[in-house]
Amino acid sequence: MQHILDRFVRYITVDTQSDPTNPAFPSTEKQWTLARMLEQELKDIGLSEVMLDENCYLTATLPSNVSHTVPTIGFVAHIDTSPDFSGKNVNPQIHKNYDGKNIVLNADQNIILDATYFDDIQQYKGQTIITTDGTTLLGADDKAGVTEIVTAMEYLVNHPEIKHGKIRICFTPDEEVGKGAHKFDVKAFGAEWAYTMDGSQIGELEYENFNAARAVVTIQGKNVHPGYAKNKMVNAILVAQHFINGLPANEVPEKTTGYEGFYHLHDILGDVEKTTLEYIVRDHSLEKFKERKENMKSLVSSLNQKFGEDIFSIEIKDQYFNMKEKITPVMHIIDIAAAAMEKENIKPIYKAIRGGTDGSQLSFMGLPCPNIFAGGHNFHGKYEYVPLESIEKATKVIINIAEITANKYK
Numbered sequence: 001m002q003h004i005l006d007r008f009v010r011y012i013t014v015d016t017q018s019d020p021t022n023p024a025f026p027s028t029e030k031q032w033t034l035a036r037m038l039e040q041e042l043k044d045i046g047l048s049e050v051m052l053d054e055n056c057y058l059t060a061t062l063p064s065n066v067s068h069t070v071p072t073i074g075f076v077a078h079i080d081t082s083p084d085f086s087g088k089n090v091n092p093q094i095h096k097n098y099d100g101k102n103i104v105l106n107a108d109q110n111i112i113l114d115a116t117y118f119d120d121i122q123q124y125k126g127q128t129i130i131t132t133d134g135t136t137l138l139g140a141d142d143k144a145g146v147t148e149i150v151t152a153m154e155y156l157v158n159h160p161e162i163k164h165g166k167i168r169i170c171f172t173p174d175e176e177v178g179k180g181a182h183k184f185d186v187k188a189f190g191a192e193w194a195y196t197m198d199g200s201q202i203g204e205l206e207y208e209n210f211n212a213a214r215a216v217v218t219i220q221g222k223n224v225h226p227g228y229a230k231n232k233m234v235n236a237i238l239v240a241q242h243f244i245n246g247l248p249a250n251e252v253p254e255k256t257t258g259y260e261g262f263y264h265l266h267d268i269l270g271d272v273e274k275t276t277l278e279y280i281v282r283d284h285s286l287e288k289f290k291e292r293k294e295n296m297k298s299l300v301s302s303l304n305q306k307f308g309e310d311i312f313s314i315e316i317k318d319q320y321f322n323m324k325e326k327i328t329p330v331m332h333i334i335d336i337a338a339a340a341m342e343k344e345n346i347k348p349i350y351k352a353i354r355g356g357t358d359g360s361q362l363s364f365m366g367l368p369c370p371n372i373f374a375g376g377h378n379f380h381g382k383y384e385y386v387p388l389e390s391i392e393k394a395t396k397v398i399i400n401i402a403e404i405t406a407n408k409y410k
Contacts, residue, residue: 070165074194077145078175106134140376145197181361340400
């Protein structure tokens with residue numbers, strides 16, 4: 001496993017954080033650093049048709065080694081890391097033979113990965129846990145996925161006795177800011193279906209996800225001298241609270257689970273004159289998703305009636321939709337992934353993603369693309385970790401999918 005560990009560490013120590021405020025593609029120049037590194041590595045391990053395009057999408061091919069016709073399949077991961085927490089100077093900590101107890105990430109700053117609070121970690125006793133040093137995220141989302149795909153392709157190149165059809169891989173930029181599939185050329189990729197390696201705990205196999213939208217509420221105030229403000233000032237900061245309080249208090253991420261949707265206020269920027277509220281809106285049910293968007297619009301209308309026309313305005317933009325609609329007609333691709341896991345004594349965990357992946361957008365672009373575990377936990381923050389054994393298992397699952405697919409179409 002040292003080879004896998006070295007590769008993973010090499011990837012996560014490259015800062016590839018994306019930027020939601022930059023409309024450029026990719027949103028940060030530093031994503032090119034890892035893309036170019038991977039471009040050379042894919043050539044070195046023997047893949048063909050290695051191409052890094054002008055938008056920072058890196059694709060490559062492992063040619064078929066069988067004489068019969070097998071559908072071309074693909075594997076996808078993203079190279080960027082979340083803008084929610086620093087990805088600069090990642091200093092991974094390696095904890096061998098984990099004992100199930102708290103892990104001190106940073107003694108100087110008293111940052112501790114609490115094994116009671118983050119109790120999922122206890123299922124990995126005896127394994128090698130890779131954590132942060134408490135000052136950055138780790139980047140297992142999704143450099144664990146990148147590691148798994150590269151390692152699996154390298155293994156298949158070096159073991160031609162394992163039979164497989166044509167395999168295409170793609171590493172995308174800007175997934176964390178919702179643009180990972182925006183410039184993905186599905187036709188040129190040429191796969192009949194694909195899998196994103198971007199899930200969390202070992203065993204996850206996901207083909208349902210949220211319907212998602214971004215909503216920006218703008219409150220236009222009136223700023224006058226506070227000494228003469230009576231019946232004249234409209235304090236946008238204070239008025240904004242009426243919108244926040246007008247949404248259901250229990251329909252937020254921290255109070256929902258499973259198939260329950262939510263409104264998530266994730267950013268506020270403002271002063272007396274103008275305040276903006278940025279929300280993400282999520283629901284697995286398309287009908288409820290539409291209702292949520294209408295609720296926000298109705299709330300804006302009612303508040304304008306109360307405080308005056310044009311005080312509140314809202315802009316809502318759909319981001320992605322539930323891929324279940326596109327996966328259900330081709331459930332054999334889920335069966336293949338499940339069989340690949342079971343071959344490694346992994347029980348598939350069918351979960352509805354409380355988020356989205358490149359695969360959700362790709363599925364609606366004509367490339368059915370469910371999601372498979374990459375192994376990490378606590379993404380987007382300093383408590384992120386990944387068991388090394390989970391990365392190894394995910395690598396084997398990719399290899400098994402390739403072999404099972406080839407055998408299925410004999």
